[in-house]
Amino acid sequence: MISVKNLSHSYNNDGKLAVNNISFQVEKGETFGFLGPSGAGKSTTQGILTGLLKQQDGEVIVAGYDLKKVQNERFNKIGVSFEQSNVYSKLTALENLKYYADLFDVPTRDPIELLKMVGLEDRKHDRAGEFSKGMKHRLTFARSMINSPELWFLDEPTTGLDPAIAAEIKDVIREQKSKGITSFLTTHNMYIADELCDRVAFIIDGEIKLIDTPKNLKLQYGKKLVEVEYVDNGKLIKETLKTIDDKDKNRIANIIKNYDIQTMHTKEATLEEIFIQVTGRGLI
Numbered sequence: 001m002i003s004v005k006n007l008s009h010s011y012n013n014d015g016k017l018a019v020n021n022i023s024f025q026v027e028k029g030e031t032f033g034f035l036g037p038s039g040a041g042k043s044t045t046q047g048i049l050t051g052l053l054k055q056q057d058g059e060v061i062v063a064g065y066d067l068k069k070v071q072n073e074r075f076n077k078i079g080v081s082f083e084q085s086n087v088y089s090k091l092t093a094l095e096n097l098k099y100y101a102d103l104f105d106v107p108t109r110d111p112i113e114l115l116k117m118v119g120l121e122d123r124k125h126d127r128a129g130e131f132s133k134g135m136k137h138r139l140t141f142a143r144s145m146i147n148s149p150e151l152w153f154l155d156e157p158t159t160g161l162d163p164a165i166a167a168e169i170k171d172v173i174r175e176q177k178s179k180g181i182t183s184f185l186t187t188h189n190m191y192i193a194d195e196l197c198d199r200v201a202f203i204i205d206g207e208i209k210l211i212d213t214p215k216n217l218k219l220q221y222g223k224k225l226v227e228v229e230y231v232d233n234g235k236l237i238k239e240t241l242k243t244i245d246d247k248d249k250n251r252i253a254n255i256i257k258n259y260d261i262q263t264m265h266t267k268e269a270t271l272e273e274i275f276i277q278v279t280g281r282g283l284i
């Protein structure tokens with residue numbers, strides 16, 4: 001669905017590359033996470049893929065279209081939810097969606113259904129200018145689905161939303177995935193990426209450092225630890241032991257045999273910890 005080969009981008013032709021020779025593929029139906037800290041090159045890449053920025057070099061195919069050739073019908077196949085909501089303030093929520101729907105040459109979805117999906121149906125006749133930041137964000141999110149896109153670009157889809165709304169947005173993303181929609185999700189939130197993405201790319205200083213599934217990354221970089229809590233002489237003791245160390249393995253067996261176990265679980269590295277291990281940098 002997306003194929004990028006040797007893509008670079010410089011804003012000022014000053015030799016500084018915001019995106020530096022990146023290559024990756026996104027398969028049909030995949031939810032692909034593009035993760036990195038501020039200034040890593042996420043928005044630049046997304047800008048090129050969505051046609052906001054002109055491709056300078058490399059090869060980019062998006063939804064079957066080579067971006068070097070001008071083919072505006074590709075916009076019928078993609079949906080974009082920007083982090084910074086760009087809704088029309090003077091139009092109501094419903095008018096915003098109807099206006100946007102008219103821009104497409106393909107059948108569009110029922111705006112009311114979309115407003116319901118993001119919890120804005122009750123506010124359909126209110127002007128978007130009166131909405132909170134989170135509500136504008138939800139309206140933009142709903143708008144990005146109006147043309148039933150095959151390929152969906154999501155920029156920080158849950159940033160700034162309260163946890164209940166964020167959970168609903170995540171459910172919508174999962175539902176779209178179950179329908180075979182491909183998503184390109186840009187974020188610096190590793191928890192969202194872990195929950196939603198089939199594969200993630202770590203990007204930093206314009207370069208992709210690795211691409212893999214969250215599961216493989218945890219297996220490869222995980223600490224392989226067991227945390228056990230047990231009762232000894234009425235006191236609760238907690239020990240963290242390595243499952244790859246023979247001495248610790250014997251200790252685990254000994255605890256299981258001789259003590260009253262309260263809790264016991266393996267400890268996985270989070271994607272955030274793995275990102276720091278791989279890149280030497282945090283995500284802020």
Ligand SMILES: Nc1ncnc2c1ncn2[C@@H]1O[C@H](COP(=O)(O)OP(=O)(O)OP(=O)(O)O)[C@@H](O)[C@H]1O
Nearest residue numbers: 011012018036037038039040041042043044045188
């Ligand atoms: N319009 C612009 N003009 C000049 N330089 C820019 C412009 N937009 C971005 N850059 C630079 O390009 C680099 C990559 O920025 P980009 O916005 O792609 O990062 P990002 O990963 O999306 O960050 P964030 O998470 O903060 O949005 C940064 O060094 C940034 O300063």
